[in-house]
Amino acid sequence: MIKLPHVLVIAERPDAIAELTAGAAGLAEKVTLVYSGAREAAVNAAAAYYAGTLESHSFLSYLPSIAALVRELRPQLVLTEATKNGRAAAAAAAAAAGTSVQTDAVSLSLEDGRVSTQRMVYGGAAFQTQSGLGETAVVCAAAGLFEAGEKQPAAQIFELEPHSAGVRLLERRTKEEKSVNLNAAKIVIGAGRGFGCAENLALARELAAVIGAEVGCSRPVAEEEKWMPKEAYIGVSGVMIKPELYIACGISGQVQHMTGVSQARTIVAVNKDSGAPIFEKCDYGIVGDLNTVLKALIQAFKK
Amino acid sequence: MKIAVCYKYVPEEEEIRVLDDRTLDFSKAQWKIGQYDLNAVEAGMQLAEAAGGEVVVLTAGDAAVDNSKLKKSILSRGPSMMYGIKDAGMSGADSSATAKVLKAGIEKIGDIQLVLCGEGSGDIYAQQTGVMLGAALGWPCVNAVSSLTLQEGRLIAERSLEHSVEVLEVTLPAVISVTSDINIPRIPPMRDILGAGKKPSACWTLDEAGAAVENGTRTHSILAPEQTDRRRIIFEDDGEQSIHALCEHLRKII
Numbered sequence: 150m151i152k153l154p155h156v157l158v159i160a161e162r163p164d165a166i167a168e169l170t171a172g173a174a175g176l177a178e179k180v181t182l183v184y185s186g187a188r189e190a191a192v193n194a195a196a197a198y199y200a201g202t203l204e205s206h207s208f209l210s211y212l213p214s215i216a217a218l219v220r221e222l223r224p225q226l227v228l229t230e231a232t233k234n235g236r237a238a239a240a241a242a243a244a245a246a247g248t249s250v251q252t253d254a255v256s257l258s259l260e261d262g263r264v265s266t267q268r269m270v271y272g273g274a275a276f277q278t279q280s281g282l283g284e285t286a287v288v289c290a291a292a293g294l295f296e297a298g299e300k301q302p303a304a305q306i307f308e309l310e311p312h313s314a315g316v317r318l319l320e321r322r323t324k325e326e327k328s329v330n331l332n333a334a335k336i337v338i339g340a341g342r343g344f345g346c347a348e349n350l351a352l353a354r355e356l357a358a359v360i361g362a363e364v365g366c367s368r369p370v371a372e373e374e375k376w377m378p379k380e381a382y383i384g385v386s387g388v389m390i391k392p393e394l395y396i397a398c399g400i401s402g403q404v405q406h407m408t409g410v411s412q413a414r415t416i417v418a419v420n421k422d423s424g425a426p427i428f429e430k431c432d433y434g435i436v437g438d439l440n441t442v443l444k445a446l447i448q449a450f451k452k
Numbered sequence: 453m454k455i456a457v458c459y460k461y462v463p464e465e466e467e468i469r470v471l472d473d474r475t476l477d478f479s480k481a482q483w484k485i486g487q488y489d490l491n492a493v494e495a496g497m498q499l500a501e502a503a504g505g506e507v508v509v510l511t512a513g514d515a516a517v518d519n520s521k522l523k524k525s526i527l528s529r530g531p532s533m534m535y536g537i538k539d540a541g542m543s544g545a546d547s548s549a550t551a552k553v554l555k556a557g558i559e560k561i562g563d564i565q566l567v568l569c570g571e572g573s574g575d576i577y578a579q580q581t582g583v584m585l586g587a588a589l590g591w592p593c594v595n596a597v598s599s600l601t602l603q604e605g606r607l608i609a610e611r612s613l614e615h616s617v618e619v620l621e622v623t624l625p626a627v628i629s630v631t632s633d634i635n636i637p638r639i640p641p642m643r644d645i646l647g648a649g650k651k652p653s654a655c656w657t658l659d660e661a662g663a664a665v666e667n668g669t670r671t672h673s674i675l676a677p678e679q680t681d682r683r684r685i686i687f688e689d690d691g692e693q694s695i696h697a698l699c700e701h702l703r704k705i706i
Binding site for chain 1: 588706
């Protein structure tokens with residue numbers, strides 16, 4: 150593969166900075182980074198442009214500087230994180246480069262210098278394959294598109310200038326930190342309505358602790374029953390996961406949930422209803438009582 | 453204040469069929485207003501009702517732009533007038549192309565102080581058209597807005613990010629994309645559904661709007677995913693033997 154001359158990465162979380170710069174290094178001769186947060190988070194870049202800690206400005210105030218940087222550097226690819234700020238930055242970069250953004254890319258390939266990506270459309274019914282037409286492609290990378298590698302501190306750090314951009318930050322409120330990190334988990338346990346009540350989820354958490362898993366849930370558990378936070382729900386409009394092992398407990402297997410776990414290597418289903426659609430879409434299934442099965446699994450794996 | 457809400461009509465998801473060659477068949481699918489755009493219409497109505505003003509709606513698309521059922525559906529939610537830009541090339545237009553066409557529409561309508569969009573379209577959900585429209589107009593644009601109020605003539609937006617919420621004062625004119633939890637869109641009463649048919653609308657060609665469809669990306673294919681063949685080894689009871697056998701399989705993975 151012939152590498153691209155230059156990729157501009159725009160990211161804010163330290164993990165994402167490490168992943169996107171590692172991915173960019175595989176695609177390009179030169180990597181430039183735009184980032185915010187901790188100053189020392191700049192890695193794997195020949196030059197890094199720092200937007201500060203965002204205490205007194207919205208990231209939106211840096212978009213004019215980012216657009217100017219895109220016009221000046223004319224990178225062949227701009228890679229951003231699929232966060233709200235990443236999407237806004239991608240739009241600013243695309244407008245500056247006269248192109249559109251390829252968002253939520255779950256795969257990326259390079260052929261004859263053209264960047265092609267795949268993304269999910271129509272609520273998971275299909276994948277769209279697209280490529281950029283202009284000199285610069287802009288891609289908003291879905292979580293997990295690249296893996297972090299070795300981290301070398303960035304060679305040079307420059308300050309990025311904030312502009313008003315028509316927005317003034319009056320206050321920043323911190324959201325409660327979510328402990329769920331389903332994207333990175335190797336094993337995920339999915340909790341469905343079959344648990345009956347929020348208290349019973351303790352069994353799922355206990356099994357998770359024993360086998361080193363994260364716990365997610367189906368949409369009704371988060372949005373209707375509110376037994377778990379919205380961030381924990383797995384499905385097309387929630388979190389899409391690709392663990393080694395997914396254990397669905399008390400989940401019937403609606404299409405939109407199953408699309409969210411379709412990339413799991415192995416799917417195990419525990420459900421008391423032998424007619425549940427999930428038994429058609431799993432590798433191993435057990436028809437039975439959740440309490441009985443989970444308790445037995447906890448005992449078995451404690452040893 | 454004059455507010456324009458942009459919307460997209462999208463196919464009813466359940467009525468899309470997957471054909472044997474994994475392509476999608478939309479011929480049986482009805483059109484509907486994108487679900488996230490309904491939040492934008494509702495946000496516009498609430499602002500106008502609280503602070504005074506007028507809400508109009510704008511869409512760009514192909515043949516169904518002036519479909520009377522869709523027109524009634526959007527106008528029954530309160531807006532006073534519907535504007536459409538119609539061109540066959542709009543089917544499959546990407547977010548940059550759409551933003552430029554909508555920009556022409558906003559300028560032709562004239563006197564707009566605030567543009568509202570849903571966070572993403574109901575079909576593609578790239579979450580780009582709103583922010584690209586802001587960039588095309590050269591107006592401030594804010595995405596992920598979960599609360600929007602006018603306080604003494606100042607537009608105050610709460611922007612809901614992954615780990616924090618920004619409270620922002622936004623200079624008008626501006627483009628705002630609202631999240632799906634900003635409000636619960638009203639269900640129009642029969643009176644408004646009937647009244648919607650009498651509201652005015654305008655449908656322009658690209659030429660009349662002074663726009664062109666210029667895509668920045670090319671779509672090569674839209675295909676249903678290949679189904680992964682699962683082993684489907686099912687234990688029909690939760691007795692000791694079944695659980696033991698399941699554990700044996702799991703031990704190879706965990």
